[in-house]
Amino acid sequence: MGMTITEKILAAHAGLDRVEAGTIVNARVDVAMGNDATAPLAIAAFREAGARKVFDRRRLVLVCDHFTPNKDIQAATNCKIMRDFAREQQIPRFYEGGEAGICHVLLPEAGLVVSGDLVVGADSHTCTYGALGAFATGVGSTDLAAVMMTGELWFRVPETVKVVLRGRPGPWVSGKDVILALIGAIGVEGANYRALEFTGEAVAHLTMADRFTVANMVVEAGAKNGVFPPDETTREYVYARGDRDPVFYESDPDASYADVLEMDVSALEPQVAFPHLPSNVRPVGRVGSIKIDQVYIGSCTNGRIEDLRTAARLLRGRKAAPGVRLIVAPATPEVYRTALAEGLLEVFLDAGAVISPPTCGPCLGGHMGILAAGEKALATTNRNFVGRMGHPKSEVYLANPAVAAATAVLGRIAHPDELKGVHRL
Amino acid sequence: MIIKGRVWKFGDNINTDLIIPARYLSSTDPGFLAAHVMEDADPTFASRVAPGDIIVGGKDFGSGSSREHAPIALRAAGIACVVAKGFARIFYRNAFNMGLPIFVSPDLFDLVEEGDVIEVDAAAGRILIPSKPAAEVAVAPIPPFMRDLLAAGGLIPYLTKGVGR
Numbered sequence: 001m002g003m004t005i006t007e008k009i010l011a012a013h014a015g016l017d018r019v020e021a022g023t024i025v026n027a028r029v030d031v032a033m034g035n036d037a038t039a040p041l042a043i044a045a046f047r048e049a050g051a052r053k054v055f056d057r058r059r060l061v062l063v064c065d066h067f068t069p070n071k072d073i074q075a076a077t078n079c080k081i082m083r084d085f086a087r088e089q090q091i092p093r094f095y096e097g098g099e100a101g102i103c104h105v106l107l108p109e110a111g112l113v114v115s116g117d118l119v120v121g122a123d124s125h126t127c128t129y130g131a132l133g134a135f136a137t138g139v140g141s142t143d144l145a146a147v148m149m150t151g152e153l154w155f156r157v158p159e160t161v162k163v164v165l166r167g168r169p170g171p172w173v174s175g176k177d178v179i180l181a182l183i184g185a186i187g188v189e190g191a192n193y194r195a196l197e198f199t200g201e202a203v204a205h206l207t208m209a210d211r212f213t214v215a216n217m218v219v220e221a222g223a224k225n226g227v228f229p230p231d232e233t234t235r236e237y238v239y240a241r242g243d244r245d246p247v248f249y250e251s252d253p254d255a256s257y258a259d260v261l262e263m264d265v266s267a268l269e270p271q272v273a274f275p276h277l278p279s280n281v282r283p284v285g286r287v288g289s290i291k292i293d294q295v296y297i298g299s300c301t302n303g304r305i306e307d308l309r310t311a312a313r314l315l316r317g318r319k320a321a322p323g324v325r326l327i328v329a330p331a332t333p334e335v336y337r338t339a340l341a342e343g344l345l346e347v348f349l350d351a352g353a354v355i356s357p358p359t360c361g362p363c364l365g366g367h368m369g370i371l372a373a374g375e376k377a378l379a380t381t382n383r384n385f386v387g388r389m390g391h392p393k394s395e396v397y398l399a400n401p402a403v404a405a406a407t408a409v410l411g412r413i414a415h416p417d418e419l420k421g422v423h424r425l
Numbered sequence: 426m427i428i429k430g431r432v433w434k435f436g437d438n439i440n441t442d443l444i445i446p447a448r449y450l451s452s453t454d455p456g457f458l459a460a461h462v463m464e465d466a467d468p469t470f471a472s473r474v475a476p477g478d479i480i481v482g483g484k485d486f487g488s489g490s491s492r493e494h495a496p497i498a499l500r501a502a503g504i505a506c507v508v509a510k511g512f513a514r515i516f517y518r519n520a521f522n523m524g525l526p527i528f529v530s531p532d533l534f535d536l537v538e539e540g541d542v543i544e545v546d547a548a549a550g551r552i553l554i555p556s557k558p559a560a561e562v563a564v565a566p567i568p569p570f571m572r573d574l575l576a577a578g579g580l581i582p583y584l585t586k587g588v589g590r
């Protein structure tokens with residue numbers, strides 16, 4: 001019996017010829033990541049255990065992105081704990097200030113993750129890197145501390161579900177819509193503890209940015225990891241950025257899958273997830289009239305340059321509707337710089353947007369765009385749980401950047417095509 | 426290990442934002458986190474929970490973020506264990522890594538009422554509800570590796586005691 005790509009990566013890192021779903025293995029970790037919400041706890045556990053040196057100072061990445069620029073004294077203290085630790089351990093990849101961006105956009109962009117890697121991050125959306133053909137999963141701070149000490153961690157080898165994507169996505173349909181539709185179909189526990197492997201001819205039509213978005217949200221269906229077998233698009237991306245040699249794994253033709261799901265993406269409309277679950281999904285055409293107080297374009301799901309380009313295309317010469325607060329946060333300094341060079345930031349400013357520095361801020365209701373009771377936001381993020389962006393009585397709707405731009409202009413959740421009748425200024 | 430305690434019931438999809446909202450994550454102080462535990466699900470919970478109490482949850486307990494603040498807040502509030510219909514993956518990992526016992530039982534939820542006292546007998550694989558002598562619920566045994574983690578007091582003691590090497 002053959003192995004899936006997920007099994008192959010875990011076997012290779014556990015020093016085994018083969019592994020089977022359900023067994024627990026101890027595996028070597030290529031890259032470990034912590035951010036300002038999780039690393040301070042890991043550092044405390046590391047110290048409490050009496051550990052002195054991290055397993056490999058070049059393989060631990062520390063990013064201040066959640067509550068930065070420091071929201072309050074606590075946040076500042078957390079970043080100081082990380083900074084002091086990075087100095088003490090001489091960790092070159094400590095990101096803060098003008099170098100920091102949202103970790104899951106920053107790491108691949110900086111070439112720190114390559115195909116074939118085993119990556120753990122003390123952040124649930126670490127699964128994003130599966131887009132590169134890596135095994136990447138979110139863990140807690142104690143797990144991170146264990147990796148910092150030993151360079152290894154225990155994993156239960158997950159069963160894999162194959163997701164076959166057919167057809168070709170239509171206009172305004174992106175990776176976000178593919179993953180929202182999938183979560184809508186299988187539910188928030190639909191892939192619990194499992195790996196989701198994305199194949200089928202539609203994958204060739206998904207850009208790297210689309211794939212990152214899809215892999216980013218597999219955890220919203222409970223999955224341990226999501227993985228795209230590497231192709232030309234992947235190779236081009238990792239060879240241009242990677243700081244190490246990638247290894248390109250493929251699933252064997254006779255690998256065993258727990259389930260096979262098929263989805264025709266050509267039939268897909270842009271999707272909207274209603275409060276308070278990412279699985280509460282409807283096509284945008286069946287949303288009805290929902291007035292929105294705030295539109296947020298950003299996050300590790302949709303804060304990449306491709307996302308900002310899409311939004312700017314629709315916002316150029318148009319304005320956010322009166323009463324709508326539009327917030328745009330480029331996910332990293334590189335995205336910010338590119339958006340500046342391409343004139344996108346000016347488009348956003350002209351549309352009446354607030355441009356935020358790269359930060360997680362609004363996405364998790366941390367700072368920089370909190371909602372009051374009764375307010376509704378449409379966000380390009382990944383979670384719309386109760387209180388996610390502010391008051392427990394506020395509401396979050398999730399959608400792609402094109403829907404977000406149209407919604408900002410019309411003041412209600414809207415299909416991008418509805419802008420055709422709206423004159424440009 | 427037998428855990429006996431008073432039940433607090435929460436429904437399906439109790440995610441980590443409900444267990445401890447992100448607005449409190451800039452703190453790692455267990456006492457502070459415990460003071461806000463479950464705040465957006467039940468604002469009065471933190472002031473009424475007592476050490477040794479048990480949370481009984483529905484489907485997908487602990488979904489969402491990887492924040493260990495969630496099991497920390499529960500433990501610091503005195504929660505002895507959580508029994509739910511199912512747990513999200515990272516929460517499951519975190520709980521064992523932190524030494525917070527959690528148990529999967531699809532049936533308990535519909536049988537208990539808030540305030541009932543239950544007895545979780547992990548070794549025997551059953552949960553008793555003394556006030557309802559007829560009611561006995563099976564509970565899935567904890568996998569051996571997780572049992573070792575709990576016995577050691579969590580992942581870090583497990584590693585430093587050398588058991589895991």
Ligand code: SF4
Pocket residue numbers: 066102103104123125299300301359360363364381382
């Ligand atoms: S942008 Fe949002 S989902 Fe992504 S890492 Fe930051 S807080 Fe988490």
